[in-house]
Amino acid sequence: MACRGSCCCGSGPINEDNARFLLLALFIIIYLLCGAAVFSALEQPKEREAKERWAQRFEHFSQKYNLSKKDLNNFLRNYEEANVAGIRVDTIRPRWDFTGAFYFVGTVVSTIGFGMTTPATIGGKVFLMFYGLLGCAATILFFNLFLERVITIIAVVLKSCHERRHSNVVLPQNATAGGGEKGEDLAGWKPSVYCVMLILGAAAILVSCCASLMYSAAEGWGYLDSLYFCFVAFSTIGFGDMVSSQRVVYEGHATAAYRLGNFFFILTGVCCIYSLFNVISIVIKQVLNWLLRRLEAPCRCCFPRRGHHPHRHPRRNVVAPGHLRARRGPSIETDAINDSETDTGRRMSGEMISMRDFLAANKVNLAIMQKQLSEMAIGHPRQPSSSSHQNGFSGGVGALGIMNNRLAETSVDR
Numbered sequence: 001m002a003c004r005g006s007c008c009c010g011s012g013p014i015n016e017d018n019a020r021f022l023l024l025a026l027f028i029i030i031y032l033l034c035g036a037a038v039f040s041a042l043e044q045p046k047e048r049e050a051k052e053r054w055a056q057r058f059e060h061f062s063q064k065y066n067l068s069k070k071d072l073n074n075f076l077r078n079y080e081e082a083n084v085a086g087i088r089v090d091t092i093r094p095r096w097d098f099t100g101a102f103y104f105v106g107t108v109v110s111t112i113g114f115g116m117t118t119p120a121t122i123g124g125k126v127f128l129m130f131y132g133l134l135g136c137a138a139t140i141l142f143f144n145l146f147l148e149r150v151i152t153i154i155a156v157v158l159k160s161c162h163e164r165r166h167s168n169v170v171l172p173q174n175a176t177a178g179g180g181e182k183g184e185d186l187a188g189w190k191p192s193v194y195c196v197m198l199i200l201g202a203a204a205i206l207v208s209c210c211a212s213l214m215y216s217a218a219e220g221w222g223y224l225d226s227l228y229f230c231f232v233a234f235s236t237i238g239f240g241d242m243v244s245s246q247r248v249v250y251e252g253h254a255t256a257a258y259r260l261g262n263f264f265f266i267l268t269g270v271c272c273i274y275s276l277f278n279v280i281s282i283v284i285k286q287v288l289n290w291l292l293r294r295l296e297a298p299c300r301c302c303f304p305r306r307g308h309h310p311h312r313h314p315r316r317n318v319v320a321p322g323h324l325r326a327r328r329g330p331s332i333e334t335d336a337i338n339d340s341e342t343d344t345g346r347r348m349s350g351e352m353i354s355m356r357d358f359l360a361a362n363k364v365n366l367a368i369m370q371k372q373l374s375e376m377a378i379g380h381p382r383q384p385s386s387s388s389h390q391n392g393f394s395g396g397v398g399a400l401g402i403m404n405n406r407l408a409e410t411s412v413d414r
Helices: 016-064 069-084 098-109 122-169 172-176 180-188 193-219 223-234 255-296 355-377 386-391 398-411
Strands: none
Touching (some): 098 122, 122 255, 193 223, 193 255, 223 255
């Protein structure tokens, strides 16, 4: 009784979405602390050793050539300025000819940002702000639409494999019954999100291994260093400590072919890793939902209880191929005529959407977002639908909403 107005922990009831957000924030903080501890233990001794070695070399050089430390430091600062402008001791390709500028804008719109090339003029810096705003948004949209099509293709392939396997092990009595049970089984079957994650992971590994072979041969890097570069570049971390395709000419290799291969591998790798990250985020969200269910036991008043569905059968985690997903009436994303708060939830149509459908979905999603913002502003947030509670997804807006809707089934237990 006392839990109705306030939680036994001393605060009011916590919305499930807010609880999931706080739990994820806590996880990220702990993850950052653990990562900092590991990298500090691994890299700090090497850093100290490098500082001691540099101090010895600096002292030896200044004494050998009778240079004051102040003059030598000033010279090194001048070199650092030249280094920022793209000047290196070894000869490298021009940074701001057309091909060099094309490489630069590719790292901008893909959000890799290696950092080896940066605009030095005021005009270049101002143009970059506007150019990157539109370019990054368009590229993120491209990655999302790429992910949608990849998931659809994977789901169709897995469905075909399941049909073939099911036809080989069907029982004789089911066959004599006219195949009704077989049809029902195939109609309700959906591939596991873990299978999709495994396939995307294998594809990312394959692309990285093939790209590493090319980089090892062309750049002279070790294979492990090449794998490290592939992950840093494909995940758009882009430290800039290793950058591919920077020499003027590659001896023993067709320079044009290598630059084309470098572009192909970076584009393919970024798409694969981005898709993998999205699917892994689904799994992380499932773990958070599991933790929330465990936390409901000691303190149920902290979290709103989900509606009980006595006739709902448990569902496994799934991603549905386009033509297998049953239409549950017009969808707000494709038809823009249903209310967004129906119990069926907001879902995409089964097929890969056209640009016309996508633009219509964006208009409706914008209206939904505006409605949600106005409701939050007046203190009356909308209640998520039953499917949103069960999935753990809020739908989202725009390109991210498309992917959430495409993958929303993955967290439903059937």
